[in-house]
Each structure stands twice: as C-alpha cells, then as structure tokens.
Amino acid sequence: MSRPKLALLFLLAAAASLAQSADPRAVHSPDGKPLSQRVVAYTIDARLDVYAKTLDATEVLVYRNLTGQPLDTFPFHLYLNAFQPQSTWMREAHMSGWRDWPEDRPWNDKDRGEIALRQVTVDGMGDLTSQLRFIAPDDGNKDDRTVAEIKLPRAVPPGASVTFRIRFHDKFPETVARNGYKRDFIMGGQWFPKVGVWWHGAWNCHQYHAATEFFSDFGTYDVKLTLAKNYVVGASGYEVSSRDNADGTKTLVFHGEDIHDFAWAASPRFVAFDGTFQGSAGPVRMHALVLRSHASQGRRYLDILRKTLERFDQWYGPYPYTQITLIDPEPDSAAGGMEYPTLFTAGTIWGMPRGLHLPEVVTEHEFGHQYWYGMVATNEFEEAWLDEGINSYVEGKVLDSIYGPQASILKLGSAHMGETGLMRSQYASVAATDPLERDAWKYLGYGSYGGITYAKTALFLDTLESLVGEQTVQKGLRTYFLRYRFQHPDAEDFLKTMQEAAGRDLSSYFNQAVYGTQVLDYAVRDVSSQPLQWWEKGAGEKRGAIFRNEVVVQRKGDFILPVIVEVRFDDGAVVHETWDGKDRWVRYTWDRPARVVSAEIDPQQQVPLDKDPLNNSRTVDGHPAAAHKLANFWLVLTQWFSQLATWLV
Amino acid sequence: MGRTGYLRQGASLAGNRKRYLAWLYAASLGLAGIAAAAAAHQAGAVLDHSLAADRLLHGFDVATLIAVLMNPGVSTSALSQLSTAMAALYFLAVLFLTPGIVYSFVHGEPPSTAALFRRSGEYFWAFVRMTLWTALIALPILGVLNAGRRLLLKAVNARTGDERIALAVSLATLAVIVVVAYFLRLWFDLAEFHLVRRADRATRKTLRPAWRALCRAPGRLFAIHFACALAGGVVFAFGAWVWWHLPSPAVGLAMLVGQVMTMALIAARYWQRASEAAWFSANVPEEAPIALAAPLPAEPPPAEPAPPLGEAPAPGTAE
Numbered sequence: 001m002s003r004p005k006l007a008l009l010f011l012l013a014a015a016a017s018l019a020q021s022a023d024p025r026a027v028h029s030p031d032g033k034p035l036s037q038r039v040v041a042y043t044i045d046a047r048l049d050v051y052a053k054t055l056d057a058t059e060v061l062v063y064r065n066l067t068g069q070p071l072d073t074f075p076f077h078l079y080l081n082a083f084q085p086q087s088t089w090m091r092e093a094h095m096s097g098w099r100d101w102p103e104d105r106p107w108n109d110k111d112r113g114e115i116a117l118r119q120v121t122v123d124g125m126g127d128l129t130s131q132l133r134f135i136a137p138d139d140g141n142k143d144d145r146t147v148a149e150i151k152l153p154r155a156v157p158p159g160a161s162v163t164f165r166i167r168f169h170d171k172f173p174e175t176v177a178r179n180g181y182k183r184d185f186i187m188g189g190q191w192f193p194k195v196g197v198w199w200h201g202a203w204n205c206h207q208y209h210a211a212t213e214f215f216s217d218f219g220t221y222d223v224k225l226t227l228a229k230n231y232v233v234g235a236s237g238y239e240v241s242s243r244d245n246a247d248g249t250k251t252l253v254f255h256g257e258d259i260h261d262f263a264w265a266a267s268p269r270f271v272a273f274d275g276t277f278q279g280s281a282g283p284v285r286m287h288a289l290v291l292r293s294h295a296s297q298g299r300r301y302l303d304i305l306r307k308t309l310e311r312f313d314q315w316y317g318p319y320p321y322t323q324i325t326l327i328d329p330e331p332d333s334a335a336g337g338m339e340y341p342t343l344f345t346a347g348t349i350w351g352m353p354r355g356l357h358l359p360e361v362v363t364e365h366e367f368g369h370q371y372w373y374g375m376v377a378t379n380e381f382e383e384a385w386l387d388e389g390i391n392s393y394v395e396g397k398v399l400d401s402i403y404g405p406q407a408s409i410l411k412l413g414s415a416h417m418g419e420t421g422l423m424r425s426q427y428a429s430v431a432a433t434d435p436l437e438r439d440a441w442k443y444l445g446y447g448s449y450g451g452i453t454y455a456k457t458a459l460f461l462d463t464l465e466s467l468v469g470e471q472t473v474q475k476g477l478r479t480y481f482l483r484y485r486f487q488h489p490d491a492e493d494f495l496k497t498m499q500e501a502a503g504r505d506l507s508s509y510f511n512q513a514v515y516g517t518q519v520l521d522y523a524v525r526d527v528s529s530q531p532l533q534w535w536e537k538g539a540g541e542k543r544g545a546i547f548r549n550e551v552v553v554q555r556k557g558d559f560i561l562p563v564i565v566e567v568r569f570d571d572g573a574v575v576h577e578t579w580d581g582k583d584r585w586v587r588y589t590w591d592r593p594a595r596v597v598s599a600e601i602d603p604q605q606q607v608p609l610d611k612d613p614l615n616n617s618r619t620v621d622g623h624p625a626a627a628h629k630l631a632n633f634w635l636v637l638t639q640w641f642s643q644l645a646t647w648l649v
Numbered sequence: 650m651g652r653t654g655y656l657r658q659g660a661s662l663a664g665n666r667k668r669y670l671a672w673l674y675a676a677s678l679g680l681a682g683i684a685a686a687a688a689a690h691q692a693g694a695v696l697d698h699s700l701a702a703d704r705l706l707h708g709f710d711v712a713t714l715i716a717v718l719m720n721p722g723v724s725t726s727a728l729s730q731l732s733t734a735m736a737a738l739y740f741l742a743v744l745f746l747t748p749g750i751v752y753s754f755v756h757g758e759p760p761s762t763a764a765l766f767r768r769s770g771e772y773f774w775a776f777v778r779m780t781l782w783t784a785l786i787a788l789p790i791l792g793v794l795n796a797g798r799r800l801l802l803k804a805v806n807a808r809t810g811d812e813r814i815a816l817a818v819s820l821a822t823l824a825v826i827v828v829v830a831y832f833l834r835l836w837f838d839l840a841e842f843h844l845v846r847r848a849d850r851a852t853r854k855t856l857r858p859a860w861r862a863l864c865r866a867p868g869r870l871f872a873i874h875f876a877c878a879l880a881g882g883v884v885f886a887f888g889a890w891v892w893w894h895l896p897s898p899a900v901g902l903a904m905l906v907g908q909v910m911t912m913a914l915i916a917a918r919y920w921q922r923a924s925e926a927a928w929f930s931a932n933v934p935e936e937a938p939i940a941l942a943a944p945l946p947a948e949p950p951p952a953e954p955a956p957p958l959g960e961a962p963a964p965g966t967a968e
Contacts, residue, residue, distance in 0.1 A: 183810050269810075293811040330810040350812035406710070414709045414897040421712020428719055600700055614716050617700035624693050626702035629900045630717070631689035634728065636907040638681035642736040643914045646743040647834065648783050649776070 026237060026257045028282035028320050035258040035320055036486035039064050040219030042262065044192055047249075048227040050266065053181045055170040059192055062163050063156075067198045070155035074164075075135065075205035076148050077216075079190035082208040083113030083173040083180070086143035088136065092210040098446050100177065100334035101210070113173035113180060117148065117193060123163040125153050138207045138441065146208040148193075166193050175334040177210075178345065182333035185267040189340060190214065194261070199379065199488055206381040209441035211449050213373075213380035213387075214261065218486055221262040226251040232272070234289040234325040235264035236343045258320070258486060259341035260377055265327040267291065273298035277309045281318035284309060288326040297348050297359060301326055304360040304402075308367050311398045315474060316371060316481045324370065326363065337362045339369030355412040357403060365395045375485040383491050384449070385436040385514075389457020390477070390494075396420060396458055397474075420462060420608045427455035431519045431557075431611045436460070437491055459609040460513045463520075463561070466606035467509060468502040476501030512559050513609065519557035522601045523615035524565075525585065526552040529595035549596040554585040557611065566603035569594040596620060655873055655931075659924025663916075666760040669750045670919050674912055676742040680735040687731050691723045706898050744780060748772030750919075752845040754926035768845075775850035779841060782852060787833040794829060798822040828871075831878075835870050836863050838922060842929045862933050873924045881917025885910045 022029035029035055046057035065071050082089035085107050097103030121127045131151050136144045156162040170191050173180040179189045196205025197217050204215060221237060229250045233239075237256025244250045256262060270289040277284040286305050290298040305326060309319060325343040329335035336347030344366035348359040368391040372378070378386035396419035399408035410417040430451035433444045443449040465473050476498040484493060495514065499506050512518045531539035532546045539545055551567055565577040571594035579586055579601075590596075600617035602610060610616060663670065695717055696702040704710035705717075718725055749769035758764055798819075805818050840859035844852060863870060888910035895902055 183807070185810070291810065293813060331812055332806065332810070350816070406708070410711060413893050415711055416708055417711040421710060421715075425712055425715040425719070428716070598700060612716065612720070613713070614695055614699050614701045614720060619698050619700060622693070622697035623702060623706075624689070624697050625898065625900050626696045626705040627689050627693035629705060629903070630692045630696075630714075631685045632900060632904045632907060634688035634732070635681050635685035635904070636911060638684045638732040638735055639677050639911045640914065641732065642677060642681060642739040643911070643918075645736050645740050646918075647830075648787070649740070649744050649747050649780055 023255060023257055024322075025240075026255055026322060028279075028318070028322065030281070036218035037066065038219045038258070039066055039217035040195060041222075042192070042219065043222045044262075045224045046192075046226070048186070048188075048225060048266070050184065050186065050228045050231060053172045053186060055172070055188070055191065057168055057170070057192065059166040059168065060163060061166065061193075061195060062161050063195060064161045065156045065158055068158050070157050071162075071198070072152045072155035073203070074150050074152070074162075075196040075203050076150070076193045077190070077196065077205060077208070077214075078115045078117070078146055078148055078193055079208050079214075080113040080115035080170055080172070080179070081145040083111055083176050084145070086141075087146060087208070088139055088141045088144040089146065089177075089208050089210050091141070092441065096210070096445050098177075098210040100175075108174075110174040111176055112171065113176065114169075114171040115191070115193065116169045118167040118169060119165075120150060120167075121165045122150075122152060123165070128152070136207055137205070138209070141207070144207050147196075147205050164195075168193055175330075178335050178338035180335070182330040182335065184269070185330040185333065185335070186265065187327075187329065187333075187335040187345065188264040188266070189338065190261075190263075192262070197379075197488065200490075204379065204381070206441075209381075211384075211440040211443060211446070213384065213440070215377070215379045215381055215488075216260045218258055218260045218377065221254070221256040221259065223254045223256075223262055223264070224251060225254070225264060227266060228268075230268045231266045232268065232270035232289060233264055233266045234270070234287065234327050234343060236262045236325070236341050238285075238323045256342060259374070261341050263340035263343050265289070265329065265335075265343075265345065267330070269293075270328075271295050271298065273302055275302045275306060277306050277319075279309065279313050279319050281320050282322065284319055284321065285323040286326070287323055288328065290326075290328040291330065293350055294328050294348055296350075297328075297352065300359060301328065301346060301348075301363055304363045305367060307402055308364045308398055311401065312368070312371060312394075315397075316394075316478050317485070319370065320375075321370075324367065326367075337366060339366045339373055341374045342370065344369065353412060355407075355410065357399065357409055357411075360402075361395065361399065361409060364398050365391060368394050368398070371481055371485075376481055377486070377488050379488065379490065380440065382439050383437065384440040385453040385457045386489075386491060386494060388453045389436065390461070392423065392454045392458035393461040394477070396423065396462070420459070423455040423458045423462075424608055424611075424613065426451045427459055427609075428611050431456075432517050435517050436514045456513075456609075463513075463607050463609040464498070464506075464509070466602075467506070467561075468504070472502050473498070509561070512561075516559075518559035519611055520559035520561060520607070520609045521555070521557035521611045521615075522563055522581065522607075523554045523556050523612070524551065524599045524601060524618035525554040526550065527596055527599050527618045527620055529620065532591060544593050546591050546593055547595050549590045549592060549594075551588045551596065551599040552585055553579060553588070553599070553601060555581055555583070556615075559609070561607065561609075563602050563607060564604070565599060565601050567599045568597045570597050655869075655924050655928045656876055656920075658927035659873070659877075659920055659922075662754050662757075662923040662927060663920050666750070666753055666923075668760055668762065669746070669753070669765055670916060672746055672762075672765070673743065673915050673919065676739055676746070677911060677915060678908070680739045680742070681732070684728065684732040684735045688728050691728065692717060694722050695720045706900075708897050744776060745769050745773055747841070748776045748845065751841050751922065751926070754923050755842050755845050755930060757930075772845060772850060775844055775852055776841070778852040779837065779844060779855075782840075782856065783833075783837045787830070787837070790833065791826060791830060794826045798826060831871060831874050832863070832867070835867075835874055835925065836860060838925050839863055839870075839929060839933075842926055842933070846935055858933075862929065865932065866928070870925065870928060873928060874921055877917050877921040877924060880920070881913045884913035884917075888913065 022032055022034055027035055041062040043060040044057055046055050048055045093101040120129045128150055132148050134145045135147050135149045175182045179187055194216055196203045197215055226249050229248055233252055235254045236259055237254045240253040240255045242252050269292045271292050273288040273290055275286040277286055286302055288298055288301045321342050327345040329345045329347060331349055336345050338345045346363045352359060372391040373387040380387055399419055405418045407416045408419045409422050430448040433448040434452045436457055461473060479501055480494055480497040495510050529547045529549045532548050533539045553565055560581045562580050565579055567575045577588055598619040602616055701713055704713040717723055746769055749765035752768040802819055805815050836859055839862045840855040843855035843859050888906050892903055892906045
C-alpha cells in the first residue's frame, strides 16, 4: 500500500474515531469515549409551521445491528397517531379516564394528532413505503396506528448498519398527554418516527397506551428545526447554531448524544434564566425557559434545580451532560411535568405561594428522571415502577433534605405535608389493586397506576430502610445507577442490586411488595390494665399495686413484616417488643406496678408502607382535642355555607 | 339625612333589637352544631385513642387529615348531607324570623320575643312568596351574568396564558356580578319593607314601588349596603388573620374566633337591613290604601298593689 493511501486511511480512521467519540460540548466523558452503546443515530431536518401547528421533516436513521442476529423487520413508534378517536390510547382514556383526559370527554377535532409517513427509503434497498403496515401487538386494535412495521427485502447482518430515510408530516393536537400546542406554545414530544428496542431477544415496540410512557435506544441526535423567528426554543442536547432566514424564519441546530429521545418546546414568550452547576463530571448549564408571566419564579426554578443536581451528584453519581433544559409550559396545558433526555417540563402558576412547593416538586421529580429513565433507561411500558417509583422515592429524599420531612410538599401556617404523607395518601386507596411488576396499560385505572407505580414503590423503598437501613438503600441505588446507566435494566437487575447491597436475602419482602398485592396494615387492637388482685376493694388505688397490662396487636392485612411495638407506662417506663408479624394477632402481657398508657406499632414511623397510620397506636385515655379541632372547622364551614344560602331571603 | 346617618340609625335599630340577632345566631350555631357534633363523633372514633391525633393537634398534618377522611369510620358524604340539611333548616329559620325582624325595623315596634314570633307567623307565607320571587328574578339574572363571565374567561384563556390577565378579568367580572347582586338584594329588601306595610300581604304589588324606591337613591342605598358588608368583611378578615396566627393546639380559642367571624357575617346582614329600613322609613311615605297589620294587643299594665282596706277610692273618683 502506497504512503499516500496509508495517510488517507489514517485520516479516515481518525475522522471515524472522532465521529464516535463524545462531543465535549454535549457530554463530559472521562475518556472521550461514548457513554452509551449508540445503537441509533438520528438526523432530522424539520420545518415547523407555528400557526398551523404542523411540521414537515426528513429523518435519516442509521441503525446499528448489535443484536447478534440478522434483522429484516423494524418496528417504528408513531406516537402522535395516538391522538385519534379510534386509537388504543383514546379508547382506553375515553373508557376509563386518564390524567388529563376525563372519562367520557367528548371528542374535539382540536384533539387530533397525526404523524404521517410520506416516504420510507432504505439505503441500498430502495423505496419501501409500500412495505409499511400498522401492527397492534398489545390489543390487536386494527385501527391503532401507533406502531408501524417495515419488512426489508434482505436482512441486516449482525454488526452492520442500515440507513432509513423517512419523510414525515406531523399535526400536533391541542395538548394531550404532554404533547402538542396550547395557544402559541408548542411541545414537540414523541414527534418523529422512532425505532423500537431489541430487548430480551425480541423487538420491544408497544402500542401507545393511555397509561404508558416510552422506551427507546441510546444514540445521537442532530436536529435542525426551522420556525418563526420570534419563537424561543428549548431542546434536548444543546444548541449548536442559529441562523436567520430571509423568509422570516430561523433555523436552529441541536446536537445530543448518549440520549434515547429528543424533544423540544417553543414559545414566543419564553424568557431564559441560566445558571451553572459545577458537577463532579464538569460544569452543567442550567437553562430554564420560563414564560414571561412567570418570570418572577425563574430563580425559584433554578434554585431547586441546583439543589437537586447537588444531591444527585453526591448521592448517586455525576450528571454527565453539559446542559439541562427546563421548560415552563403554558398554564392549563397538558404539557407540564414530563421528562425527556436532558430536557423536562415543569409547571407553576402566577402567584404560587412560597410555602406550596409544587414547582419544586415537579422540577425535582422531572430532573430525577434524567437518572431514572434518562440514563438508567428502563422499560416504561412494562416496568413503570422502575423509573416513576424509584424517582418518587428519591424525590422524597431530596425534598425532605431541603424542606424537612414534614414540609417537603407544603408549609403554610401550621398546615404542612411531607412527601411520605402524600405518597401514603395516594397509595392507601388502591393498596390491594395491582402489583408493582405489571405492564403499565394493565393497571386497574389511573388511580391505581399512580398510586402503585409512584407511591407504593416509594413507600416500598422507604420501608426497606427499616429492614436494611437508609444508607444501605442509598448505597444500593448508587450501585444500581453506576452499574446500569446507559443500559436497559429490568426489575431483576434492580432487586438483585439492592439485595447485594443489603448483603442478605430480601426475597420474602420483594415477593410481597413487588410481585404481590398484599396489604400491610398493623393495628393496636386493645390496651388495658387491671389490678392483679382485682377482687379487693380499691385494689387499683393501693400504693404499689400490681397491674396486669395487656396490649393486643393485630395484623389486618396479608403483608408480613417484623415491626417494633412500643408500650408506655404511667411510671415513665417504656418497653419495646419486636413482633415478627406472622400471627394474625399477638397479646403482650406485663405484670407491673404501673398502668399502661399507650401502645404504638412502628413508633419511629419507619414502615410507611403500612396503609393506615391511625390504627398503629392506641391510648388508654381518650384525647378529643384533635377531633374537636376538625369539628370546629366543620362547624364554621357549615355556618358560612348556611349564611351564604340565606342571601335569597 | 346622610349615608352615615342611616348607618347610625340602622346601628341603633339593630342595637336595640339584639335579641333578634341572638335568635339568628343561635339558629346558626345550634343547627351547624348538630353537624359539627356528628363530625366530632366520627373523627373522635378514629382519633381520640390514636397517637396520630397529635399530628393534627400540634400543627396540622394534611396527610393525617386525608387518612382520617379516608377512614371507613368517617363518612364525608354523610357529614356533607347532614350539613346541607342543617343549612336548609337554617334557611327556613331565617325565612321564618325575617318578617318579624323587618316588621320591627320598619314600624319601630319595640323588641320582644312574642312580637317577633307573632309578626313572623303573620307574614311567613308572604315572605315565602317573596323569596320565590327573589329566586325567580335574581337567580336567572345572576345565572346569565355568570354564564357570560365564564364565556368571557374562556375567550380570554384562549388568547392568553398570562394568569394575571385572566385573574384581572375574573375579578372585574365577579365585581360586576356582586354589584348586580347587591342591587337585586336591595330591591327585594325594599320590597320586604313595603310588604310589612301592607295588610293584604300582596307580595307582587310590592315589587314595583320597591323598584321605584330603589331608583330614587340607588347610590345611597348601595353605599349603605356596601358599607355594612365591608364592615362585616373587615371583621371576618381580621378573624381569619387571628385564626391563622393562633397556636395550633388552641382549639377553644379557634372556636371563639370562628364564631366571631360567623357573627360578623350575620350581624353585617342584620345591620344592612336595619340601615335600609331607616332609609326606607325616612324616604318612602306610606301609600293609601296600604294599611298596617293589626296591632299587637296591648300588654296589660303592671298590676299595682291593692290599696289598703278602707282607702279604696269611692266609685266614680277613679283617675
């Protein structure tokens, strides 16, 4: 081989190496290598009509076949087609109601969304548009068009790549399920044809359901977006360039890598708030695009974002991307509170009281998904609890550490509410409905999906702390993150990691809490004291009299977990008993020269998975003040309502 | 007489008839108290022997409140139904007592419980009819206004996501509805005053003269109505502020403050009527053939001690 040829080969190899290495403007890679096994590379050139709320684009997808076997069929998600009346998403939402779609809500044409594939060609195989067919692997709904499959004339061998060139057209709905437009705001989520994931030896490409979120492969994204010049855009990755066009539009170029989705949001009324977080992997630009009417809360968003980043960096590992973009969506849109890689939507209203931490809760939660979904990319269709639930547990940890465990949600006057209390409230009404490990669309309903995937998981991990200690749970989560970031782990991976961190067998606990629907509910059934010499007159009044003290504790649910029972006596003595919880009930007896005052199961409140906190304790004497306090509220509310009604007289 | 003069006179009328106000308040407290007792009973069954109650007493843990409300032993729907029933009874009680109160304000009849009940009984059905007229006329007007308000808010929301604009429009349109409601209430207050002047208790015939009376001094009457409402509102708001700053376990004090706030609402309405009645008596002459209702029988004079024997006045010399 001649020297010039060798030099050329060397240059090509260097260029290829550069193409594979991490872009220092997108991620902090310690060795310059990609952070993920990049299966996909998307290059999209899109033109957005901000008035018609439509988009036309060409997409080039390079798919690397790392499955170890030849592939001749490729399924694609076409999520925007969910917003059509005949779709599975709409059927489910219409029949049962969902987060922002009340049951039996009438159809309005503004709700219609669409992603139409105009042309699909495959390099070396020609135009295959006619080969496309819609499939419905979950429910067989022939009218559902959220998954399309294409069969190639010849298989892509293992290790080879295939390039799809797709021309498509989007029509956005008025915001449904965190997607679409509201007034002049447009949220571009799940807006392009996205290939499924080869997982566990098969394609994993579920239809879009009312309950489900998403699952996709890591890769790179180069997105060119042309739209009206007065619009401000936030997007996944970072902005590479911006160019004004002669026709009153501008073209923005974004690049993201080691991410598995790409979203953007656009509004002419965004105001940017920026800050820098010095993370352990390098500086992170915090880029908040806040509606002008919420500008007074821009710093509030950045403040909680910084505190959240600090804790995640310290507790679990570095945030490796160079930017995180926060979008403050339009009020009363269905676009708030949604995660995408390196971008999320939060939400607030004008005049939000400082003591009501809703913007903080949603900001923390959606940022948390950068770890539990963004990097640890679990299957949100089949194991929603792994991202939503772990994230909710961490949400509690982060917010409790900032505001205190009693006030992490609310602190207004004497009224307060903590994360654990909120989770418990959500969980209690659906405790026995569904196990954690279940396909998201198979839950009983929206309440059950939320109460189980979010709240029960958080309470399950909170309660795990009582078994193995808080530090062990945190250690397990850190190991889980560091081990599985940029991968697609499943429930077994998570549980094994936690068990490994605990260094003991936790299968009994996991079987009940994760795979079962057992309800944990312990109660103090009875507390009593009687003088032993009960037949003597005034036996109870005698100095030094011995009392037979009895406490009966009961397991009302089927969930078995060891608990502590704390018993207090009127001489100040405190006794702790450990109950394995196996029997339906246990009677504890003490003969002492003192009367029992109270008994309490789980006095340190380390078992928040216990459904009913009110029956965990019992006092001998009644204390009606709290009931009177509530009754007083009821009294004045009734009086004021009554007085209002007399306006007619 | 100026606006403040009528307010003063109204305050005097109301102040001299405190027992009527006491009746209204007693009805409010007694009936709502039944609902509150049921709430105390249900909540007590869950909380009285639970250490978790402390989280509601010292501070106010909303999660514990939710746990109470979700407890099978607490039926919020049953409690709501009971409260609604008590509100309905209170409505009837006010409907029954109002004629006597209004009669006393308009005619200056000295306050007595017997008079209150008698006049209330006499005019009860007339006031029932008047209330129906109020509902028939006022509710559709307010309903239409409210529907218009909602349409306007919807249009505003369609154009802007700026909550400040939506809030401003919402408050402005609410203010318009409140002003209209004030005038409607004034109209029917005046009609009630006319009604107690009529022996025939013809309800419908009071509407036109009441409207004419309202049109004679709408600004002054509105100012009277608004001033009383404002005074009540200020006391109510101050009570809310005090309640907010009370120590959390001070249940008794909180109840006291709550009752002061309730009394502010009831008393403000009472004062409104009295002040409007003062204006009405001074500015709306009685029209023939309007006749007063039958006067109450004179109470027998207090019995004087019988003169000692031998000092009895001679027949025909009695004074």
